[in-house]
Amino acid sequence: MKTPNHSQANILKVLEQTKxxxxxQEIWAEIQKQGQKIGVATVYRxxxxxxIKGLIQIRTVHNQAIYSLVSEKQNFATCLQCGERTPxxxxxxxxxxxxxxxxxxxxxxxxxxxxxxxxxxxxxxxx
Amino acid sequence: MKTPNHSQANILKVLEQTKxxxxxQEIWAEIQKQGQKIGVATVYRxxxxxxIKGLIQIRTVHNQAIYSLVSEKQNFATCLQCGERTPxxxxxxxxxxxxxxxxxxxxxxxxxxxxxxxxxxxxxxxx
DNA sequence: GTTATTGCAAACAATTTGCACCCAC
DNA sequence: GTGGGTGCAAATTGTTTGCAATAAC
Numbered sequence: 001m002k003t004p005n006h007s008q009a010n011i012l013k014v015l016e017q018t019k020x021x022x023x024x025q026e027i028w029a030e031i032q033k034q035g036q037k038i039g040v041a042t043v044y045r046x047x048x049x050x051x052i053k054g055l056i057q058i059r060t061v062h063n064q065a066i067y068s069l070v071s072e073k074q075n076f077a078t079c080l081q082c083g084e085r086t087p088x089x090x091x092x093x094x095x096x097x098x099x100x101x102x103x104x105x106x107x108x109x110x111x112x113x114x115x116x117x118x119x120x121x122x123x124x125x126x127x
Numbered sequence: 128m129k130t131p132n133h134s135q136a137n138i139l140k141v142l143e144q145t146k147x148x149x150x151x152q153e154i155w156a157e158i159q160k161q162g163q164k165i166g167v168a169t170v171y172r173x174x175x176x177x178x179i180k181g182l183i184q185i186r187t188v189h190n191q192a193i194y195s196l197v198s199e200k201q202n203f204a205t206c207l208q209c210g211e212r213t214p215x216x217x218x219x220x221x222x223x224x225x226x227x228x229x230x231x232x233x234x235x236x237x238x239x240x241x242x243x244x245x246x247x248x249x250x251x252x253x254x
Numbered sequence: 255g256t257t258a259t260t261g262c263a264a265a266c267a268a269t270t271t272g273c274a275c276c277c278a279c
Numbered sequence: 280g281t282g283g284g285t286g287c288a289a290a291t292t293g294t295t296t297g298c299a300a301t302a303a304c
Contacts, residue, residue: 259300
């Protein structure tokens with residue numbers, strides 16, 4: 001659990017290859033499809049480890065955990081109704097992170113700026 | 128589902144009273160404790176409605192949805208290991224929100240700035 | 255009277271856990 | 280050999296759904 005093991009490497013590889021956030025089940029299916037033998041439990045256990053290492057991040061959509069590489073875009077506009085997330089072309093948190101958190105001995109891995117509301121289609125759907 | 132009904136009012140009241148984020152089950156238990164009769168399903172259904180209205184927000188901790196009023200602090204440092212969230216004394220997103228999103232016809236309800244990493248106790252616990 | 259909302263219990267699905275096995279070192 | 284990592288299947292638990300009864304307007 002200390003050094004990145006074989007399963008964790010597979011998980012990271014899949015996330016890099018597909019280039020999009022996946023659920024645990026999708027990751028599991030994908031690794032199997034690539035010929036590797038792996039159990040669901042192993043996927044979950046290693047996803048947890050990877051999360052704590054700060055390599056992947058988790059968000060929840062429709063009551064299902066979705067995993068993605070931390071290296072991907074961190075700023076989104078998320079629709080409360082359909083869950084669609086569109087990246088925002090801004091990145092501004094670094095400037096405040098450091099000073100505020102150093103004093104609290106908090107070790108920053110990454111950050112997220114997310115805006116919630118209704119996307120245009122959903123606005124029309126529920127007036 | 129259009130106008131705030133009785134159940135939704137109860138949910139909001141509980142969230143205001145306890146002044147802290149609660150799980151659906153906790154909200155359900157609390158409303159019952161106050162003498163109101165309500166079913167779990169009703170709680171879930173109305174939480175969903177309140178979410179879409181932008182009145183409450185959801186986050187997931189340990190595979191459980193946690194609900195809180197949107198009016199509460201939106202900026203946090205979250206520990207990836209223990210899940211502890213400490214509010215940040217900053218608020219900076221407004222300035223970028225508006226211009227970026229107006230062009231996309233996205234109706235903003237609220238925003239969140241979250242920083243992830245390890246809190247000081249957890250750093251010592253996992254070197 | 256018509257429509258929306260509710261409670262109940264059953265159904266569901268994602269995630270977790272216990273345990274025996276196996277591999278690496 | 281020993282300890283961590285694994286697969287399997289069972290168990291758990293939060294959440295959702297169908298439906299008849301009820302409340303709202």
